[in-house]
Amino acid sequence: MAFYSIGEVAERCGINPVTLRAWQRRYGLLKPQRSEGGHRQFDEEDILRIEEIKRWIERGVSVGKVKALLELNSSENKELMAQYIEFLNTHPAEQPASEPVDDEIFKDIALIHDQNQQNPSKQAVQSEPYAIVVLGGGLTLGDNGKDIVVNNYTRLRLETTLAVKNQYHLPIVLSGVEAPYMQSWLKKHGVDAKLLEDRSMNTCENTRFSSLLLQKKGGAPTVILITDRYHMPRTRRLFALNGIETIPVEAPMPSSLTRWRPSEKNYDHSRRANYEMLATMRDMWFGTECREVP
Secondary structure (H helix, E strand, O other), X not given: OOOEOHHHHHHHHOOOHHHHHHHHHOOOOOOOEEOOOOOEEEOHHHHHHHHHHHHHHHOOOOHHHHHHHHXXXXXXXXXXXXXXXXXXXXXXXXXXXXXXXXXXXXXXXXXXXXXXXXXXXXXXXXXXXXXXXXXXXXXXXXXXXXXXXXXXHHHHHHHHHHHHHHHOXXXXXXXXXXXXXXXXHHHHOOOOOOEEXXXXXXXXXXXXXXXXXXXXXXXXXXXXXXXXXXXXXXXXHHHHHOOOXXXXXXXXXXXXXXXXXXXXXXXXXXXXXXXXXXXXXXXXXXXXXXOOOO
16 A cells, blocks of 8 residues: 655645644644654545545635545444444344235325316415325334334324324335334324335435325325425425425424533434534535436
8 A cells, every 4th residue: 555745745745744733633634654764644535535535625615624524434433334234134123014005095195286286276375285194214123122113203103193194194104224113103003004114224315215205196285294394394305306395394303402511412403403504504515416306
């Protein structure tokens, strides 16, 4: 493996050595190795990272916020996703037997669509919803350490769904790899949700695959969207790219905010808010492939 001195990297990347040192010491953006004499040694991976840092800064991102953006696509995050998939594959849970989705549900969506079209007074403010879309928030192991169950994020979204279902008697779309487990949870609480989109592994895929499912079966230009408050703005934007208007219904977070001080509860809120803000910035600056429906 070839290594380069800080001077060689500075010349190759067009970055002042002082700046490279600041990126390492002050901002923690770089982690070069050291020679026996204590000099910095950069490899090709470091150089690729430097070029990525430059691209973010050229797009107006302050250097202090670049690290969080880099971590969105870090090898550690990819490894965690691989572990999550392995978790799902190695902990098969008995899924509830469900009837195949027949055309009646999609006829219901089409009927609601026709009723809305015939009632222009409703459209003057906002289109009436055609379905309820619930996004999964993750899975975990049950108390016995063996069964897969919905985690607290998903459970709170499903509890919100129960309240919404009582008010709006609409078809429910469950979106995410969590969908079969969400279906099982709802069934235990007296709600039979039959529209499952169980392929998606992230927000982009949630919006693409759910939109495609609804558009293929009569269309649902407006839906009630259930997720948490931090996830909601980015998700609504991605649904809009797919031609679907959303009526937001926010599910609570597992923990409530306390008076500001360093705490695990407050950290959870800050982490969620920062992640969603940075992911939205990424989508807007670099574009997104989340649009499924032409």
